[in-house]
Amino acid sequence: MIKRLSIRTLALLLVLISTVPATSGRVEAQRGALVAAANAATVQNAAPAGPVELDATYAAYGFLFEQYKGPEYGSFSEHEIAVLGQVIEAYADLVGSPETLSGLVNGPVRVRRDLKRVVSYTQAGQVIGLGRGAFDLAVTAEANYYAWGAESGDELAQIVFGHEVAHRWIDTVRREAEMDWGDAYGETIWRGERPSTGTWAANAEAGANAEEEAVTNLALYVLSKGYRWTFLRDAPATENRQVWIDGWALDLIAFTNEIQ
Numbered sequence: 339m340i341k342r343l344s345i346r347t348l349a350l351l352l353v354l355i356s357t358v359p360a361t362s363g364r365v366e367a368q369r370g371a372l373v374a375a376a377n378a379a380t381v382q383n384a385a386p387a388g389p390v391e392l393d394a395t396y397a398a399y400g401f402l403f404e405q406y407k408g409p410e411y412g413s414f415s416e417h418e419i420a421v422l423g424q425v426i427e428a429y430a431d432l433v434g435s436p437e438t439l440s441g442l443v444n445g446p447v448r449v450r451r452d453l454k455r456v457v458s459y460t461q462a463g464q465v466i467g468l469g470r471g472a473f474d475l476a477v478t479a480e481a482n483y484y485a486w487g488a489e490s491g492d493e494l495a496q497i498v499f500g501h502e503v504a505h506r507w508i509d510t511v512r513r514e515a516e517m518d519w520g521d522a523y524g525e526t527i528w529r530g531e532r533p534s535t536g537t538w539a540a541n542a543e544a545g546a547n548a549e550e551e552a553v554t555n556l557a558l559y560v561l562s563k564g565y566r567w568t569f570l571r572d573a574p575a576t577e578n579r580q581v582w583i584d585g586w587a588l589d590l591i592a593f594t595n596e597i598q
């Protein structure tokens with residue numbers, strides 16, 4: 339709030355000064371200094387103010403939680419970091435060690451709250467952004483995004499975060515071993531409840547995407563959820579299909595162990 343007031347004051351001064359003919363060098367110099375100050379303040383406000391407090395608890399696992407002061411990027415509470423930390427530890431258990439996970443996600447991955455967005459995302463610049471819907475079932479439902487069967491905000495956040503971690507895992511394997519486990523998922527697991535309901539490509543327009551389903555199901559597998567998710571239906575997969583999904587996850591884990 340203080341920052342906003344000071345920018346307004348500066349802007350007002352600029353308007354006043356610019357309407358006065360610049361007859362003296364002193365006024366010119368003053369105006370230049372004000373322009374510079376206003377520009378600096380604007381730049382600072384446009385971007386995140388920068389990490390103010392870094393929780394490095396999960397640095398060994400390849401994750402850095404970032405805390406921002408700005409209104410667009412919020413901060414994690416201690417509770418939220420603990421909730422997400424359980425996901426990180428579950429992945430590390432699965433792949434063998436914190437260091438292995440760090441290599442697998444090509445860490446350090448910066449984890450931040452991104453209140454501008456509803457949904458969460460992974461960026462090539464090694465950022466996992468958690469939108470404001472990540473910890474909020476009501477916001478997610480309102481925005482018409484999948485809640486993946488979660489029954490609480492914490493559970494939803496774990497699936498959401500696990501989904502983004504899985505994206506990084508599959509990206510790394512694709513880049514380093516030239517093997518695409520998103521494609522592998524699409525080839526071995528049909529879309530919907532039955533093979534007869536169509537191919538992935540035929541349903542692409544309706545939002546079917548093999549990799550998106552794959553990473554969600556990998557997260558559910560890692561989190562030991564007793565269900566696996568079916569694309570286009572915010573519902574658990576049938577038992578038969580789950581066997582195929584678990585087979586895919588086990589194959590991915592075995593392949594990853596081999597290339598390490």
Ligand SMILES: [Zn+2]
Pocket residue numbers: 501505550553
């Ligand atoms: Zn995704």
